[in-house]
Amino acid sequence: MSSAGAAVPQKQWWHGLYGGLQKMGRSLQLPVAVLPAAGLLNRIGQPDVFGADGLGWDNVAKVFASAGGALLSSTLGLPLLFCIGVAIGMAKKADGSTALAAVAGFLVYFAVLQAFPEDCAAGTKLLGNQCVDFATQKGTNAVYQNPGVLGGIVIGLLSAWLWVRYHRVKLVDWLGFFNGRRLVPMITALMGLAIACIALWVWPPIGDALTSFSEWLSDLDAWGAGLFGLANRALLLVGMHQLLNTFLWFQFGSFTKPDGTVVNGDINRFLAGDPTAGQFTSGFFPIMMFALPAAALAIAHCAKPHRRKEITGLMLSVGLTSFVTGVTEPLEYSFAYIAPALYAVHAVLTGASMAITWALGVKDGFSFSAGLIDYVINWTLATKPWLIIPIGLCFAVVYYVLFRFVIIKFDLKTPGREDEDEVEDVTKA
Template sequence: MSSAGAAAPQAVWWHSFYNGLQKMGRSLQLPVAVLPAAGILNRLGQDDVFGKDGLGWDKVAKVFAAAGGALLDSGLGLPLLFCIGVAIGMAKKADGSTALAAVVGFLVYYQVLQAFPQKCRGTTVLVGNQCVDFTSRAAAAATFQNPGVLGGILIGLASAWLWVRFHRTKLVDWLGFFNGRRLVPMITALVGLVFACLCLWVWPPIGDGLTSFSRWLSDLGAWGSGIFGVANRALLLIGMHQLLNTFVWFQFGDFTKPSGAVVHGDIPRFLAGDPTAGQFTSGFFPIMMFALPAAAMAIAHSAKPHRRKEIYGLMTSVALTSFVTGVTEPIEYSFAYIAPALYAVHALLTGASMAVTWALGVHDGFSFSAGLIDYVINWGLATKPWVIIPIGFCFAVVYYALFRFIIVRFDLKTPGREDDDEIEDVAKA
């Protein structure tokens, strides 16, 4: 076999694997899109809004807190959302039966895990799902092996594959009622059962390893935040930043709420009132609200004079989108592939913002993204949120100066600086 022939299967394998990862990243965006609703409901249910320290509507606050908590529950709500989102996103030509199969598989898997609580510590004795200390007459909820969001994603992947494989299967005539789409939930139920049994056996060492890694990254403090920021922006280029975000934002760490419920992940912990959360979210606010809009203005100011008005309109629009909502892809993709040097600077400066913000004691978070909406809504939950504004202005100045200098100095073909013949070719096409 020639070297070219040997390389071809490898290229095909890598291309398929890479496309699969990108598809996975896009699938994770579907459940993430639910989080703004969860964050708003949860915030309205806090004591300083509808609760005792706000409007005094305690019962109304309980309703909103329960509604938001259902979606942000790191044991059931979030894993189920990610399970369904991944199943729909990964299955080719998915429909409602894909989601149904995912729900069936997940519920079986979840309830099997709940049937085996972990041993109680110290003098407490397991009674039902409670660890009871008869001496002090105190009780606490038992803990269970629960891979959380990661488990939901794996069940979703399995459901998508099973649906693609079996949704057109025909059985013998006397079992014809269970043909095709009706067969898939039955298979996913069995797979969910087997997967749960496997998790009971293999998850403890895996979970301990992930916990050790998260503690290591967290113990790095500002450096850990900076590393995450650079990695997050670097993976955005290939559409796989959600793979990194999912673990850190929804699996990392734990916090026990006053009710006794335990939540995991940087975002759910922050929204639950954990004062130590926000290490991997705080530093995005200066970038998304101030720095990237400044970069957009630098790109507009660097455009050719006869195209400047057009580019001003475009860049003002995407700058406002970034500032208000925290959606940055329109700005980043406008220069990422035509000026990789600018994107490298952007990734490094994002890491710097993450490190500086955390080092200054800023703890802030979001339900969707680091834009003005989340910044205002979560002001009462944050620590030193006002510091984000001067940090943001500093980074805005740095971004504008660096982007303007690099674009002009190296004649980068950012929007508005393309050669005239390239513009004519695009117009003709």
């Protein structure tokens, strides 16, 4: 067989993997879309809003804090949301039975993990779900193996695969009730048990390795934040940035709330009041609220005169979306593939914003994205949030000048600068 012929299967394998990872990235956006509701509920329930230091409605605050905490829980809430989201997103022609299978598999998996707590510290004994020191009559929550959202993602992937494989299977007549969709939750539950048993054995070294890497990145301080920002924007091009975000945002690090609840992940720790959280979120605010809208303005000003009004309306829309909500993909994709070098500069500047913001002591976070809504809601939780405005304005100037110069200098075909025949083709299509 010729070398050219041998290269085809390899290329097909790579494209299949790449397409699967892209689909995985899109699937992770479904559970992430729940976070604004979770963040808002959690924020309203904080002491300085409805609680003792705010309106004084303690019981009302407990209701909202409990509701938001249920969704943000790194032990059950978030892993279950990611499990269901991935199962629905990865299964072809998924329906409600896909989600049911995912829930069945996850609940079995979660229960098995909870049946095997880690050994209690010396001088204490496991009693129920607590390690109790009988000399002092005090107890602390027992520690369990917790793959967190990564475990939820694994069960979700497994559920999707099992659904695609077995949802049309027909059994013998006397077992006909369990045909197809009714069979999948049963198989998924059994597989959830198997995955839990495997996790009890393999997760400790895997979790330790991921934690060590995250601690190394965190110990780099501003440089670590910068590297994360650069990698985050680079992976956005192929739709896989959520894969990078998952561990650092939802699982890395721990913080114990006043009520004894332990939360994990940079986002959850920030929302719970951890003053050390925000390393992997703070620097996005200057970019999403100021820099990218400035880039949109530059693109509009560089459009051809007869198309400037049309493009200004388009850029105003995506720029405002970025500013208010922090959703940047419509704006970034408008120039990413037309001007990859310009996007590379954007990725580097995002890393710079992450590093500079953290180096200046700004600690801010979000439930969904780094837009105005999260900026205002979480103002009192943040450290030096006011600095985001001057930092963002400086980046806005840099982005506007740089984008306008590069677009005109190299005659980039950004929106509004396309050749007339290309515009006519698009219009006719």
